[in-house]
Amino acid sequence: MPISLPEPRPGDGPLPPAAVSAVGLRKSYGDKTVLDGIDLRIRAGSVFALLGPNGAGKTTTVQILSTLIAADEGQAQVAGHDITTSPAGVRAAIGVTGQFSALDDLLTAEENLLLMADLLHLGRREGRFRAKELMERFDIADAAGKRAATFSGGMRRRLDLAMTLVGDPQVIFLDEPTTGLDPRSRRTMWETVRSLVAGGTTVFLTTQYLEEADQLADRIAVLDNGRIVAEGSAAHLKAQIPGSHVRLRFTGAAEFERAAGVFPDAVRDEEALALRVAGDAGLDALRALIDRLDAAGVGAADFSVHTPDLDDVFLALTGGGTATTGAGTSHHLKETPR
Numbered sequence: 001m002p003i004s005l006p007e008p009r010p011g012d013g014p015l016p017p018a019a020v021s022a023v024g025l026r027k028s029y030g031d032k033t034v035l036d037g038i039d040l041r042i043r044a045g046s047v048f049a050l051l052g053p054n055g056a057g058k059t060t061t062v063q064i065l066s067t068l069i070a071a072d073e074g075q076a077q078v079a080g081h082d083i084t085t086s087p088a089g090v091r092a093a094i095g096v097t098g099q100f101s102a103l104d105d106l107l108t109a110e111e112n113l114l115l116m117a118d119l120l121h122l123g124r125r126e127g128r129f130r131a132k133e134l135m136e137r138f139d140i141a142d143a144a145g146k147r148a149a150t151f152s153g154g155m156r157r158r159l160d161l162a163m164t165l166v167g168d169p170q171v172i173f174l175d176e177p178t179t180g181l182d183p184r185s186r187r188t189m190w191e192t193v194r195s196l197v198a199g200g201t202t203v204f205l206t207t208q209y210l211e212e213a214d215q216l217a218d219r220i221a222v223l224d225n226g227r228i229v230a231e232g233s234a235a236h237l238k239a240q241i242p243g244s245h246v247r248l249r250f251t252g253a254a255e256f257e258r259a260a261g262v263f264p265d266a267v268r269d270e271e272a273l274a275l276r277v278a279g280d281a282g283l284d285a286l287r288a289l290i291d292r293l294d295a296a297g298v299g300a301a302d303f304s305v306h307t308p309d310l311d312d313v314f315l316a317l318t319g320g321g322t323a324t325t326g327a328g329t330s331h332h333l334k335e336t337p338r
Contacts, residue, residue, distance in 0.1 A: 017044045025039075044202050045202055049206070056226070057223055065204070104148065190216060261296075
């Protein structure tokens with residue numbers, strides 16, 4: 001079954017307000033089903049990350065929720081507006097930053113922002129104030145008079161996001177916003193996302209960078225073949241994947257062999273004189289492991305605790321991939337029909 005966190009029950013009190021909710025969204029193009037009935041509930045003022053391989057349906061989901069295309073089936077609300085019956089209300093409440101920047105390269109940074117203000121029917125004075133405020137916020141004020149064509153990739157993405165914020169949206173859709181950026185620019189974008197959420201904005205993020213989801217998201221959903229196969233916090237998803245182990249290293253061959261006798265199922269690394277002991281990497285389990293070594297009179301030179309990361313989750317859940325466990329075996333996690 002898909003991995004998920006339990007939703008609050010009616011007796012648990014009122015549900016937190018949802019900035020985005022969807023039930024049974026489906027979309028096909030000819031014989032190809034892109035979305036096969038997905039459900040979403042995204043808390044206001046949070047970061048939600050949608051992970052998935054190429055072609056999983058991430059961009060299609062964003063396009064439907066932002067009213068750029070229509071779903072074949074299902075219902076959804078964004079910022080309290082129905083995407084079918086009130087698309088104008090949805091558009092007035094959201095901002096969208098796609099995979100490719102929507103800048104006019106012939107215009108300067110300031111002119112791009114003022115153009116967006118005009119499209120949103122802001123007054124001239126308000127538009128100039130908003131443009132100045134955003135250029136300072138995104139550290140592009142010094143380049144206000146430079147054409148967008150001269151900007152680096154990181155600056156283009158910052159200006160693109162600034163344009164998304166001209167209308168002060170309640171919900172922002174970021175479709176793979178850091179693709180192609182260098183690590184420094186990517187981290188700058190992360191800080192920008194954190195500051196937006198701190199101000200009460202809801203961020204819907206699609207990404208293929210697992211570290212990005214781990215760093216930013218309050219909740220993560222894994223989309224594969226048009227269906228959500230797992231959902232929860234990063235910690236919850238990692239806990240579902242086998243692979244936790246403790247690595248013990250020894251200074252001498254004699255101690256290494258004695259420890260191997262204590263843990264006969266451990267994976268041996270003869271060259272490094274190290275053992276990988278599979279199992280729960282929690283504090284109680286670690287104490288029990290050390291107690292077993294002490295009882296046998298064996299001292300380890302050092303130890304390290306290893307737990308699965310989102311890479312393991314991604315590989316295990318998408319496309320029938322595998323996740324390698326600490327014992328050197330592979331576990332396949334496959335979705336069963338719902």
